[in-house]
Amino acid sequence: MSEYQAFHVELVDNVAHVRINRPEKINSMNAAFWREITEIFQWIDDTDAVRVVVISGAGKHFSSGIDLMLLASVANELGKDVGRNARLLRRKILELQASFNAVDNCRKPVLAAIQGYCLGGAVDLIAACDMRYCAEDVQFSVKEVDIGMAADVGTLQRLPRIIGDGMLRELAYTGRQFGAEEATRIGLVNRVYPDHAALLDGVMGIAREIAGKSPIAVTGTKAMISYMRDHRVDDGLEYVATWNAAMLQSTDLRVAIAAHMSKQKAEFPD
The missing domain is CATH 1.10.12.10 (Lyase 2-enoyl-coa Hydratase, Chain  A, domain 2)
Structure with a gap:
């Protein structure tokens, strides 16, 4: 396994633990994050010893979503020509989509362990996972509408199949925050744990159980x-x-x- 800037990855008992490792930045998704998650999931797909994946976030929060500095850097690349700007933005968006497509297309089950903030792009990420579990302190939000854009890396395409069309529309149109109880009720998460430690113990236990199967x-x-x-x-x-x-x-x-x-x-x- 390689060393990563935005992640810490370890393989124990056939379970790959992929931890977003930028706690000082609330695990926001910078340029390294988007590049490295594709590399990590290629390694996961290529490595037979990996049977199950757990994605978590270091520190108090899962992730606050896309790093706004990354958005600013893209904005700085825009020029005066509308056509060329559109071509550039489309290419950038497809690159980001490919990062979470790598999670969705992974041949092995991917479990998300979520605590604290799970905002914006972080919801896109967990929507690409097989199962989602959370701690009681979790705060979800499909946040993109509050920064003047439509979510564009998977939430609007994957979540209707998970929580239903009407509920997804409400959350996406309002951008409101919701917690563990509602997330369980609408089917976004499978189970709630009292705290972060219990969450990781519980999800790792489920992952090891799956890893023991054929x-x-x-x-x-x-x-x-x-x-x-x-x-x-x-x-x-x-x-x-x-x-x-x-x-x-x-x-x-x-x-x-x-x-x-x-x-x-x-x-x-x-």
């Missing part, structure tokens, strides 16, 4: 669920039949069945 089975399950976001039921059934025609030949199936019958813990190769 990586072939977990990868296939994620692939099928992701496929169904954009396809009909009959398309999904056809796809899983084709997928499992190959994957059911894995030795993991025999290992899992033997362990179940003997009431022993199964051990799967990476």
